[in-house]
Amino acid sequence: MYDNIKLACYEANMQLPQLDLVVYTFGNVSAVDRENGVFAIKPSGVPYEQLTVDDMVVVDFEAKVVEGKMRPSSDTKTHAFLYKHWETIGGICHTHSTYAVAWAQALMDIPNFGTTHADHLTADIPCAPPMADHLIEGDYEYNTGQQILDCFVDKNLSPAEVEMILVGSHGPFAWGKDAAKAVYNSKVLEEIAKMAYLTLQINPQAKRLKDALVKKHYERKHGTNAYYGQGC
Secondary structure (H helix, E strand, O other): OOHHHHHHHHHHHHHHHHOOOOOOOOOEEEEEEOOOOEEEEOEOOOOHHHOOHHHOEEEEOOOOEEEOOOOEOOOHHHHHHHHHHOOOOOEEEEOOOHHHHHHHHOOOOEOOOOHHHHOOOOOOEOEEOOOOHHHHOOOHHHHHHHHHHHHHHHOOOOOOOOOEEEEOOOEEEEEEOOHHHHHHHHHHHHHHHHHHHHHHHHOOOOOOOOHHHHHHHHHHHOOOOOOOOOOO
């Protein structure tokens, strides 16, 4: 019944080590089935080279296991929270990629310095403030979802336009229309984080990309007047 999302989830997770976004068993990707109100996610603590399609765990939006023999990722409640509150997303990816984590640990948004960034989003990549102590001591993974949601509300951002975030002191989450796009956005986030870091090493006073270039590069790929690629 859930073969499609289990396969999509497996294929997306296998991309993480290939794209150098994870080490050991870190990271996870999920793929949602909105019609049935469930998603498939990587099992917790299993090396990527040992994973199979059948190992993917199917859970509902309350993070309850629906199908699967293994314990789901420790981040399952975060995924469930975001699927429940953001009905347009179809896949979520969480990694501990080096440069994105460095920015998260520095508690800094990633400024929009150049056209690579603007090709994907007009805003700076937000960094959510560190979680309050009482929330850390509570339902931590669920509260991580709330932490992400609160950051988007506070900054007046749309998850349809900004498909990535840094969780302060923790690391990056990204999402998209499906699991494959969530992984794509995770890799883009890591590369933008690396470029921004290097930019500030070369010129600590580097300025944000001018608005006209931000608008031009974003609209080349997004919206009704997009002309990048082989659209029909």
